[in-house]
Amino acid sequence: MKLYLYLLVMAAVTYLIRMLPLAFFRKKITNPFLLGVLHYMPFAVLGTMTVPAIFTSTGEPVSAMVGTLAALLLGLKRRSLIEVALAATAAAYVTSLILGLL
């Protein structure tokens, strides 16, 4: 039951963050520092969530490393989200299969 309370809080917080500004905001933010923080925040969040977690995401370091390299390579080529996600998965999968054969 406690789990569903957690889910409710997540949904409420996430929705309110989206809704309140869209429904009620009528001006523009002008504070340059605040603008900068908001601008960089998503990248900082994603960065600290991805590293180091990505290296343990497949439960085995070699396949995770190969998957990470594939994601990095396609990311540098500006491929779409789905392409990068699937390529990382495929690279990790193939690597684990090869490791299984050795």
Place this chain on the structure above:
Amino acid sequence: MSYAPPEKFAFSREMPLSFARKYRILSHIFNLGARMEAYGYRDGLRDGLPIGLGYLSVSFGFAIWAVKQGIPGLALVLLSGSNLTSAGQVAGVTVIAAGGLLVELALTELIINLRYALMSVTLTQKLHPQFSLLQRMLAAFFITDEIFAVSSTRKGLLTFPYMMGLGCLPWIGWTLGTALGAFAGTLLPAALSAALGIAIYGMFMAIIVPGAMEEKGVLLAICAAVALGLVLRYVPVFSFLSEGFIIILSAVFGACVAAWLKPVKGEGDA
């Protein structure tokens, strides 16, 4: 609640007056409202299809990962259906799985999803004047990085039907993919299900790597956040910190360092 119509200049600034006038005349003649406008529901559906397909596979991977963290499948479907966000859900599941506090969870979601506030603010500048307060409240639910990216780069004003169409397939894809991953994920071979654990991080890489290439400030923000994150995770003194707070602290640190050293010029486009 009273609804103040948007200022007139917002309309004329976003599109040439001639178009605005043409639109008003056309919609008046056909009495079809915004539904038949250039950016209607079907346009939204079409724009949302690739996003929905992408979400389907990424949320599939998310669900497989989250089930391994000990979250029941039904809860995951509810989570995806009610949150529609990748980073926030990964962080939320991480906090829940670690037995984090409710306030820690709320704060984590607040920090991680703070970007949606900026996106919402940006989108308010592009909303069609016919957008009512209730419609704004509905459309707000569907704001994600990808939906924001597509809608904010659309020429002209955003109508309510367009925003609803745009949100439809991504929501279905995200929720359906979660259900498939949560309930059918165990049918997959163990090696494939293990490999899918990297899918969500692959998607994150697809967002941050091009961002870092385009802007030194973004690269700086990522490096600073990752650096502090590594310190907080691996230096034993900080072992009392939970994963949720580590994400918050390192992300705020990275964003502040970048905002301080590489100030954003001009308007704050996310």
